[in-house]
Amino acid sequence: MRIGELARESGLAVETVRYYEKEGLIAAPPRSPAGYRDYSSLTLHYLNFIRSAKAVGFSLKECRDLLAIFVSRDAHTCAEVKGLSEEKLTQLEQQMEALQRMHQTLKAISDACCGGDESAVNCSILDQLEGKKP
Amino acid sequence: MRIGELARESGLAVETVRYYEKEGLIAAPPRSPAGYRDYSSLTLHYLNFIRSAKAVGFSLKECRDLLAIFVSRDAHTCAEVKGLSEEKLTQLEQQMEALQRMHQTLKAISDACCGGDESAVNCSILDQLEGKKP
């Protein structure tokens, strides 16, 4: 199949598919006489794999590593795959905690403000951001 | 004070301070005869403000807007400031939810894998990422 169909099937943009090839995520496919990329359905599986991996937080680099495992599964172990998953889970947790801290801080600051139509001259939010003690 | 001291006091890098000036977050200060930037302590307050705002998730652009309010507080209202805060709180919540969804999905996938030293030929993580039904 040509790149347009592959893109449609995988839900990616055509340019993204070419980009993934350039970045070494998928192999360069054979070409038609006119120079068009000619993909097998295997590539669709790879793109779906990438899309799923991205959807749970893996970067393209990490997707490339995971995909390398995927294409030669017998040379790798469950331990290795699960290790990468758990590493990513830890990263996600850390990111959530960082956001949580920001949210808590901002919520406390925000809640202290009256939110009224009066002038912000004495707004506690601005004071807090400046570093003034409450 | 010169830029080095200002940077030390604010906890920012010297280049960052110049960058903020270029981006319009802080005004260009007067210069010494030798051409050195000569800051008043007011700028330190502004930089602290920016650092705090960034720490709770505001982008530099948003910091610039907040700072504009900060420097002319009497022309703005608490409602306006609190509105921006609450908008940001909502964004933070959405980001946390997105991470939460990723985490839940990946955790479910990861938990199903034995994690053993056996070959990954039948690894359920890889199967799930490929899109196979379990």
Add this chain to the structure above:
DNA sequence: CTTGACTCTGAAGTTAGCTTTAGGGTTTAT
């Protein structure tokens, strides 16, 4: 046979928030 949809390449542009580089003056301490 022509029109519109599709494909190709390589390079450059995008966003955010800096950091680095290159090359050159100034201040301060010893």
Add this chain to the structure above:
DNA sequence: ATAAACCCTAAAGCTAACTTCAGAGTCAAG
């Protein structure tokens, strides 16, 4: 007086993951 530490500029580079552009060739339908 000299060396370390500081300051200046403009421009380029960095990361991530694409997207856009310019210009040109190919395919399918009517």
